[in-house]
Amino acid sequence: MNGMDRLTATIRPTAPFDFELTAGYHTYFQSRYGTDSMEDGVYRRLLDLGDKLVLASVRSAGTTAEPELVLDLQGPELSTEDVDLAKERVSWLLGVDQDLASFYELAQADEAMAGLVERFYGLHLPHTATVFEALVLAVLGQQISTSVARIIRTLLIETFGPSAKFDGETYYAFPRPEAIWASSPAELHTMKLTRRKSEYVHGLAGSALDKAMGLESLGSLTDQEIVAKLTGLRGVGLWTAQWVLIRAVGRPDALPLGDLALRRVVSRLFMDGADVTDAQVEEIARRWSPYRTYATVYLFSALRTGAG
DNA sequence: ACCCAGGCATTGG
DNA sequence: CCAATGCATGGG
Numbered sequence: 001m002n003g004m005d006r007l008t009a010t011i012r013p014t015a016p017f018d019f020e021l022t023a024g025y026h027t028y029f030q031s032r033y034g035t036d037s038m039e040d041g042v043y044r045r046l047l048d049l050g051d052k053l054v055l056a057s058v059r060s061a062g063t064t065a066e067p068e069l070v071l072d073l074q075g076p077e078l079s080t081e082d083v084d085l086a087k088e089r090v091s092w093l094l095g096v097d098q099d100l101a102s103f104y105e106l107a108q109a110d111e112a113m114a115g116l117v118e119r120f121y122g123l124h125l126p127h128t129a130t131v132f133e134a135l136v137l138a139v140l141g142q143q144i145s146t147s148v149a150r151i152i153r154t155l156l157i158e159t160f161g162p163s164a165k166f167d168g169e170t171y172y173a174f175p176r177p178e179a180i181w182a183s184s185p186a187e188l189h190t191m192k193l194t195r196r197k198s199e200y201v202h203g204l205a206g207s208a209l210d211k212a213m214g215l216e217s218l219g220s221l222t223d224q225e226i227v228a229k230l231t232g233l234r235g236v237g238l239w240t241a242q243w244v245l246i247r248a249v250g251r252p253d254a255l256p257l258g259d260l261a262l263r264r265v266v267s268r269l270f271m272d273g274a275d276v277t278d279a280q281v282e283e284i285a286r287r288w289s290p291y292r293t294y295a296t297v298y299l300f301s302a303l304r305t306g307a308g
Numbered sequence: 309a310c311c312c313a314g315g316c317a318t319t320g321g
Numbered sequence: 322c323c324a325a326t327g328c329a330t331g332g333g
Contacts, residue, residue, distance in 0.1 A: 137315090145313040148331050193329045198315075237316055261314040300314080 005078040009071045009087050011058075013096035017067035018122030019060035021042075024095055025297070028146070029304050034137070035161065035174050036154045046164060046171040047089050051163040052076055055171055056090050064122040069096070074166050078164070093248065095124035103252075103291040105296075110287055112269045116298040120308065124237035125297050127250055129157035131176045131215050132208040135230075138240040139200050140193070152192045156201075159191065176255050177208035182300040200235025207233055246293050257282060265299045 013019075023043035027033035037044045043058040054075035062068030073086050078104050091097060100122075107113040126135040140156070141149040160175035160183065180188075180201060188198035218226050223245055238258060245254035256262060257278045267276045269301040270284050288295035301307075 006320085074312090139316090141313095142315040143313065144315090145331070148313075148329080151331075152329090191331095192329065192331095194330095196328065235316065239315060243314085256314075259314045264314085272330075 003077045005073075005075060007073045007078050007083055007176065009073065009083055010061075011069040011071055011087060011091055013067040013069065013091075013094070013124070014099050016064045016100065016122035017069055017096060017124055018064045018120075019058075019067065019069065019094075021120055021123040021301075022126055023136075025123060025301055025304065026094070033150075034157050035172055043094070044164075044171070045090075045093060046085055046173045047083060048054075048162060048173040048176070049075075049085055049089075052082070053162055053171075053173060054078065054082065054086055055164065055166045056086055058090060058094070067096075067122075069094075075164075089129065092127050092250075093129065095126050098124045098250075098296065100124070103294040104290055109296070113288065113298065116302055120298055120301050123298065125246070125250065126296065129174060130208075130246045131218060131248040132177050132204065134202055134244045135204050135208075135215075135233075135240065136175075136180075138243040138282060139197055139204065139235050139298065142197070142235075142240070155191050156188075162293070165272065177205040177303060178211060180205035181209055197235065202233075203234050205210060218249055225256065226251075246296070252293045255285050255292045255296060261303055262296060262299065265303045269299070269302070 015200055020041070023038045027036050027038045031037060031039050035045055041059055045056050047054045047056050052075055054073055057072040059070050060067070061070045071087060071090055073083060075082070100293050104117050107117045128137065137153065140152050157172050157175060160179040161172035162176065163172045184201065185195070185198040185202045188201055189195050193201065208215050221229070226245060226249065227238070227241040230236045230244055231238060239256050242254045242256040245251040246256065263276050263278070263281055266281050266284060272281070285292050285295065
């Protein structure tokens with residue numbers, strides 16, 4: 001325990017903010033989702049600050065209307081810069097700065113969406129730590145059931161992810177591209193990925209390491225430019241690119257067309273259970289623009305809690 | 309034993 | 322240019 005620090009900081013989200021819902025959505029309303037956990041009202045994630053690994057434990061000290069989060073940090077020799085960086089990272093992970101007011105106003109025009117807003121009031125959109133993370137998670141999830149994806153994801157994280165031990169428990173951060181690039185498609189294939197996905201994931205690690213690609217600095221680009229750049233990568237189609245816009249870039253008006261689960265929930269809530277095409281989903285989603293991201297988050301939330 | 313799952317690139321018409 | 326096909330693997 002040499003030089004191990006333990007510090008506390010406060011985060012004030014933009015109201016309304018429901019901590020349980022937002023962290024729960026992040027972990028698919030399970031106690032663990034890859035690198036993230038939500039147990040007994042505490043959200044935990046190991047932060048990879050580059051030169052050190054810091055365990056962030058977050059709990060609510062406020063209400064949905066007057067939200068306040070207590071961030072507990074554990075790590076080696078934490079400077080004030082480390083604390084500021086950790087606060088910034090956790091704020092991004094939980095999407096605390098989002099203002100939902102305009103989306104909520106828009107949702108009132110739509111009975112089903114208004115119902116979801118009421119039910120999931122204060123749910124913010126959580127983000128991944130990096131674009132690379134969102135890309136890899138999306139590719140892993142392509143075409144297979146969430147339960148299979150979950151097993152593969154855990155395997156990948158526990159094989160390649162940096163880890164640290166706190167209070168006798170081992171925590172993992174998401175694998176750095178370096179670690180996956182140093183592996184090989186052949187090795188990845190032994191980890192239950194298809195041969196093709198093994199190549200995709202390995203290639204994505206290479207792209208993430210390519211500074212000229214600028215994968216982690218998409219902020220100045222338009223949605224269209226980002227989609228064009230991402231779909232240029234092998235293994236990344238429109239669905240994955242939209243997924244990244246939502247999960248990693250935090251763009252408010254993305255729509256993951258092609259998503260089977262999205263089709264299912266739209267069918268159930270808007271088409272009386274009749275089969276819907278992507279074109280119909282796009283047509284229905286028009287009413288939620290420019291907040292289609294939030295609309296899909298609330299739809300998926302219904303699905304993940306069994307309400308869809 | 310079957311069939312499907314929060315897609316994608318590749319191939320063949 | 323559009324339709325069909327293979328992919329790994331756990332659950333239903």
